[in-house]
Amino acid sequence: YKKIGIEKKQGQIGVDEAENxxxxxxxxxxxxxxxxxxxxxxxxxxxxxxxxxxxxxEEPPEKTILLLITENENQIIDTIKSRCxxxxxxxxxxxxxxxxxxxxxxxxxxxxxxxxxxxxxxWNRALQLAHDLEGDEKFEQWFITWVRTAxxxxxxxxxxNDLVGWSEAIALTGREVQKNFLQYCLEFFRQAMxxxxxxDELVFLEPQLSNFSLEKFAPFxxxxxxxxxTNELNDAIYHIERNANAKIILLDLSIKLTRLxxxxxxx
Numbered sequence: 001y002k003k004i005g006i007e008k009k010q011g012q013i014g015v016d017e018a019e020n021x022x023x024x025x026x027x028x029x030x031x032x033x034x035x036x037x038x039x040x041x042x043x044x045x046x047x048x049x050x051x052x053x054x055x056x057x058e059e060p061p062e063k064t065i066l067l068l069i070t071e072n073e074n075q076i077i078d079t080i081k082s083r084c085x086x087x088x089x090x091x092x093x094x095x096x097x098x099x100x101x102x103x104x105x106x107x108x109x110x111x112x113x114x115x116x117x118x119x120x121x122x123w124n125r126a127l128q129l130a131h132d133l134e135g136d137e138k139f140e141q142w143f144i145t146w147v148r149t150a151x152x153x154x155x156x157x158x159x160x161n162d163l164v165g166w167s168e169a170i171a172l173t174g175r176e177v178q179k180n181f182l183q184y185c186l187e188f189f190r191q192a193m194x195x196x197x198x199x200d201e202l203v204f205l206e207p208q209l210s211n212f213s214l215e216k217f218a219p220f221x222x223x224x225x226x227x228x229x230t231n232e233l234n235d236a237i238y239h240i241e242r243n244a245n246a247k248i249i250l251l252d253l254s255i256k257l258t259r260l261x262x263x264x265x266x267x
Contacts, residue, residue, distance in 0.1 A: 013045040018052035025056065025064055034063045042068035043075035050077050058083045071122075091121020105130045117204035118187070137208060139184040142170065144212050146185075150257040151220070163254040171247035175240055178250075182237050189229050192221040224265040232256050 021037060029035050039045075045053070057080060060066055068084060070076060097116040100123070101107055107115075107130060119126035129136065146166055153159040170178060191205040195218035207214055221229070236253045240246055 013039070013042075013049050015046070015048040015052050018045070018049040021053065022056060025061060029063070034065060035061070036065045036067065038067045038069065040069050042070045042080075043072045045076070045080070047077065050080050054079060054083075092123055093121070097121070097123060097126050101126060101130060114204055114206070136184070139181050140207060140209065142166075142181060143185055143188055144207070144209060146254065147217070147257070147261065150254055151261045153254075153258045154262050160255075163258075164251060167247050167250035167254055170250055171245075175243075175246065178240050178246055179237050182233050182240070186230060186233050189221050189226065189233075192218045193226050196222055220261050222265040225260045225263045228263075229257070229260050232260075 021039070025035055025037055027035075057066055057068075068076070068080075073081070073086070094113075094116040097119055098109075098112045101112040101115060102109060105112075105127075111130075115126050115129045118129055149159060149162045149166060153163055170181065173181075188205065191203055192214060194200075194202045195214055203214075205214060232253055236249050239249050
């Protein structure tokens with residue numbers, strides 16, 4: 001989205017694109033005998049586009065192959081999914097991603113290891129991390145400002161105003177940026193919890209800001225609040241994907257985080 005200048009829009013395959021797919025598959029193959037149509041991120045098809053392609057997917061023209069690629073199979077409507085043969089591709093190992101990054105991206109081994117751990121087996125995510133190192137630094141600054149302000153806001157009305165300002169600032173960015181940031185927050189909280197329970201071999205996050213310590217933050221993320229924090233972040237992502245008012249969603253999330261960071265761990 002950033003490269004083509006539409007980072008404030010969400011990716012979507014609409015009916016116009018579906019009609020374009022139908023038109024292209026009516027063309028005669030130039031060299032080979034087969035025609036192949038690759039639909040990337042097929043879960044982004046809206047209802048109108050799905051209905052437009054339904055007949056084509058059910059009965060494609062002779063020697064025509066349709067490949068629907070998705071990271072979220074459950075988001076594809078059932079009428080489309082039931083007409084497809086599902087082939088699952090499993091995540092790449094950390095070693096595979098690290099080796100590919102060293103060979104293709106020519107980055108340091110330490111950075112390649114860190115990205116391989118963060119990408120969770122997703123090569124596309126690994127490339128994004130390798131090419132947008134400044135993006136993570138920005139997200140880190142947003143996150144640290146957010147959790148510090150949320151922690152101070154309990155019982156302090158003036159600090160709540162700071163949370164309002166933070167929510168307004170993030171709401172001005174594009175929805176894809178907001179969703180990526182909230183995904184970053186999910187991972188940050190997960191890393192803090194792992195650090196809290198001394199699972200250091202699974203902790204790869206190294207905050208770059210010198211005045212923030214993951215070790216000091218970790219005790220505030222524990223079994224008593226991690227599930228609620230995760231659910232609230234996932235709910236926020238869900239509503240932002242569906243074009244809810246980002247400012248309201250982020251402020252509501254911030255107020256809930258204020259309570260959750262002060263929630264004690266049950267014994």
